[in-house]
Each structure stands twice: as C-alpha cells, then as structure tokens.
Amino acid sequence: MDLKENPKSEARNPKAASGAFTLIELLVVITVIAILIALLFPAFQSVQDQAKRTQSKNDLTQIVTAVNAFYTEYGKYPTTATTDAGAKFGPGGVANSALFNELRAVSNVLNTRLIVFVSPPDVKDPNNPRSGIARNTTTINGISVIPGDFVDPWGTPYSVAIDANYDNQVANAYTDGSAGGDPNATPAYALRIGVIAWSFGKDQTIGTKTPASSSYTNSDDVISWQ
Known part of the structure; x- marks a missing residue:
C-alpha cells in the first residue's frame, strides 16, 4: 500500500518554522532598540539639559x-x-x-x-x-x-x-x-x-x-x- 504524505503536515511545518523565525526576529529587534536607547539616552538628556x-x-x-x-x-x-x-x-x-x-x-x-x-x-x-x-x-x-x-x-x-x-x-x-x-x-x-x-x-x-x-x-x- 502506498503511503501518502499528509498535506496538512506539510502545510503546518512551514508555518511553524515561519512563526519561530518571526519570534527570533522580534527578539533581535527589541534587543537592538534597547541598545540604541541606552546609547542615545545620554545624548538626549544632554540636549534637554542644554535647552x-x-x-x-x-x-x-x-x-x-x-x-x-x-x-x-x-x-x-x-x-x-x-x-x-x-x-x-x-x-x-x-x-x-x-x-x-x-x-x-x-x-x-x-x-x-x-x-x-x-x-x-x-x-x-x-x-x-x-x-x-x-x-x-x-x-x-x-x-x-x-x-x-x-x-x-x-x-x-x-x-x-x-x-x-x-x-x-x-x-x-x-x-x-x-x-x-x-x-x-x-x-x-x-x-x-x-x-x-x-x-x-x-x-x-x-x-x-x-x-x-x-x-x-x-x-x-x-x-x-x-
């Protein structure tokens, strides 16, 4: 008997992989934003102080x-x-x-x-x-x-x-x-x-x-x- 691949399984795996990748991307973006804020805050504070x-x-x-x-x-x-x-x-x-x-x-x-x-x-x-x-x-x-x-x-x-x-x-x-x-x-x-x-x-x-x-x-x- 021929075994057929479950099309639902094929469709599900790309979605799961895509979802995991998107989460990693989100974490990377959040980390980058946090670093930028940490770097820019002193400069922003300095501008406020000077004003x-x-x-x-x-x-x-x-x-x-x-x-x-x-x-x-x-x-x-x-x-x-x-x-x-x-x-x-x-x-x-x-x-x-x-x-x-x-x-x-x-x-x-x-x-x-x-x-x-x-x-x-x-x-x-x-x-x-x-x-x-x-x-x-x-x-x-x-x-x-x-x-x-x-x-x-x-x-x-x-x-x-x-x-x-x-x-x-x-x-x-x-x-x-x-x-x-x-x-x-x-x-x-x-x-x-x-x-x-x-x-x-x-x-x-x-x-x-x-x-x-x-x-x-x-x-x-x-x-x-x-």
Whole structure:
C-alpha cells in the first residue's frame, strides 16, 4: 500500500518554522532598540539639559533688564531695602515673589504706575512648578516655593541681588566675602554692577564657596553676569 504524505503536515511545518523565525526576529529587534536607547539616552538628556540652561539664561537676562528698566522709569530699584543684604531675593533671602509682583504689576506698592516690566508665564503644573510663576505653596529639594515666585526650569526660585545702597556694587554669591568690601581685593567678592541674577541649576544647589576664587567653576549654576 502506498503511503501518502499528509498535506496538512506539510502545510503546518512551514508555518511553524515561519512563526519561530518571526519570534527570533522580534527578539533581535527589541534587543537592538534597547541598545540604541541606552546609547542615545545620554545624548538626549544632554540636549534637554542644554535647552533648560538656555531657557534659564534667557530668563536671567529678562530679569536683569526688567530691574534696570524699573530703575530707569522710577529712578530707584524695586525694593524698600537700604542694604544689599536686604535686597537679596530667592533662596536664603526674601521670597522673589516680592520682587516679581512689582515687576509684573501685580502690586503697586513700588510700581505705582503698574507698568509690566516682565511677564513670565504661569507654571503648567502648580504642584511641580517649572519655568514660570508658581501658583501653589510647595517645597522643591528643601527650598520653599510660594505663589508668585519665579522658578527656573528645575523648579528652584531664581535668585536676584540688587544694589540697594546705591554704591554701584553687589556681593558676588560665588566668592568668599571675608576679603572685605573692597571689590578689587583678592578674591574680589563684589561686582561693580547694579543687579545680578542666577539659577542654582540642575542640582538645585548653589556652587560651593571653596575655593573662594573659583566657586562657580565646574558648577551647573547659570548666572547673568558672564
């Protein structure tokens, strides 16, 4: 008796082989994609970080320009402080909302003509504020944020120092003040300028003051005067 091959068996085997090959292909593709993601992620992260630094630098330029424009308009800076120490806004000083409420014409205590000198957008997420005016009270990396604060792309309020005693110099936050008040001392702790602004950067911590002459070096902070 002739034995005939089962046509169903013939048809089934190619399908099974094809299915197994497709699964192997899929695993290879997934592996390749995972490797590519691992290789490209640092570059993507670097691009994101640079974009945030650029945004922060632009914000700082606008802040300094706004404060100087206020001075041009009113003949004085937007602060009631009479010492430079009292006109330091941001972490470690007066909440920067006190400054930006005036510059945004939210308050008319100092900005009596209600001129808008700067108009940052409100943050998109009030509970995780980034790049704009905070709407809720929260804490970012141990730093308090209140409504009206102007925060950087990493969520920390911008710092601003103003020459409140009008001696044409402000303390440089990145040098050691032990040298005294002489801006020409070594290290020079004062900057001959009316207003400066800075961001703590991605690590949300101000650059260290050690060594005193180069505390900004190698930090991720963003500053207005360089």
